Amino acid sequence: MSAVDMAAVEDRLAEKSLGGNYGIFTPLGGGLAVIGLALFVFALLGEGSHRAWQTFHVNWVFWTGLTAGSIAITAVSKIANAKWNGLLIRFSQASSAMIPVSLVGLVLILTLGYHDIYGHMQEALHGVSAGKATWLSRPWMSIRLIGGLALLYWIGAKLIRADLLPDLARVKRHAGGSMQARYDRMLAGYDAEANHHRIYRLAPTYAVTYALIMTIVARRTRFGRYVFATGGNPEAAELSGIDTRWLTVKIFALMGALTAIAAVIASARLNAVGNDLGTLDELRVIAAAVIGGTALAGGVGTIYGAVLGALIMQSLQSGMAMVGVDAPLQSIVVGVVLVFAVWVDIVYRRRTGS
Numbered sequence: 001m002s003a004v005d006m007a008a009v010e011d012r013l014a015e016k017s018l019g020g021n022y023g024i025f026t027p028l029g030g031g032l033a034v035i036g037l038a039l040f041v042f043a044l045l046g047e048g049s050h051r052a053w054q055t056f057h058v059n060w061v062f063w064t065g066l067t068a069g070s071i072a073i074t075a076v077s078k079i080a081n082a083k084w085n086g087l088l089i090r091f092s093q094a095s096s097a098m099i100p101v102s103l104v105g106l107v108l109i110l111t112l113g114y115h116d117i118y119g120h121m122q123e124a125l126h127g128v129s130a131g132k133a134t135w136l137s138r139p140w141m142s143i144r145l146i147g148g149l150a151l152l153y154w155i156g157a158k159l160i161r162a163d164l165l166p167d168l169a170r171v172k173r174h175a176g177g178s179m180q181a182r183y184d185r186m187l188a189g190y191d192a193e194a195n196h197h198r199i200y201r202l203a204p205t206y207a208v209t210y211a212l213i214m215t216i217v218a219r220r221t222r223f224g225r226y227v228f229a230t231g232g233n234p235e236a237a238e239l240s241g242i243d244t245r246w247l248t249v250k251i252f253a254l255m256g257a258l259t260a261i262a263a264v265i266a267s268a269r270l271n272a273v274g275n276d277l278g279t280l281d282e283l284r285v286i287a288a289a290v291i292g293g294t295a296l297a298g299g300v301g302t303i304y305g306a307v308l309g310a311l312i313m314q315s316l317q318s319g320m321a322m323v324g325v326d327a328p329l330q331s332i333v334v335g336v337v338l339v340f341a342v343w344v345d346i347v348y349r350r351r352t353g354s
Helices: 003-019 025-045 051-080 087-111 114-127 130-135 138-172 180-188 194-218 222-232 233-239 244-270 281-291 302-324 329-354
Strands: none
Touching: 003 138, 003 281, 025 051, 051 087, 051 114, 051 138, 051 194, 051 244, 087 114, 087 138, 114 138, 138 180, 138 194, 194 222, 194 302, 222 233, 222 244, 281 302, 281 329, 302 329
16 A cells, blocks of 8 residues: 555544544443442442452452553554554553553552551561561552552653654544644644654653563562462472462463564564564574573563563674674574573573572
């Protein structure tokens, strides 16, 4: 499709968007929210208040993770300069409506529901070191959770707004009357070139911040600790009461979802799809993880380390492509780097006894 045809399609979609009837979504969403709130309050007033807060916490973790991860799809798509996955990006950006709900839910968890959710942890703090007790105390937990999540959401909201402005400018040309004034307010100070640069500054910033925040989640939540424990010693984890089989199913399901998202972004970046897309990428992914500090034996690793390893591997591959190294030789170099990284990891862990 030529640029002229694409512009005509975008204009037609912009015109149709103004004629859509979206009024039903507000009362429907509000009604469901009221029903959910009423059921939650009813559960709190009954004998199962402790169970109600536990369920609230599980749902908060799920929807907060879905919100932050959906915004991350936008960030990665912009970093990869994906071309045709605009529909996926818009769906992922729609999850930003959960940002205020997520923050309010976190405040409720750290205030009204704190003792029902974290009461057992507070009782156990007397038997740990002073540094760990301070880190897990209520004030420090509130500061890092609210501060980290607010920072992540703030960057994500600015990224989404910057990405929506070009579409709003296109829709504005077809709007009239009071709608025109509304779009004028939303587009005040809009500059297409400056906004384009802003998007490509905010996208990597969000990706890095997301990696740091998710590292805290991986190390400071039950699910994250279960993953590390199972990776380090599955038998000991199972004897400790962890359902390792169900955990493995969840990990593979998560990996499958992330692989599907990566495939969509990769094909959108190349603007083409082939049956050989992603061939030998698993080798580069393993090498990136190992270079980033992940142990092949399991139980050790960080998200930001894997991101750093991916940057190193991509820099290596791009450098070889720029100097004209043949594709088969590139794979050989990646394999040599992987073997060397594994050897360094084995030697290091033998010397440190870890």
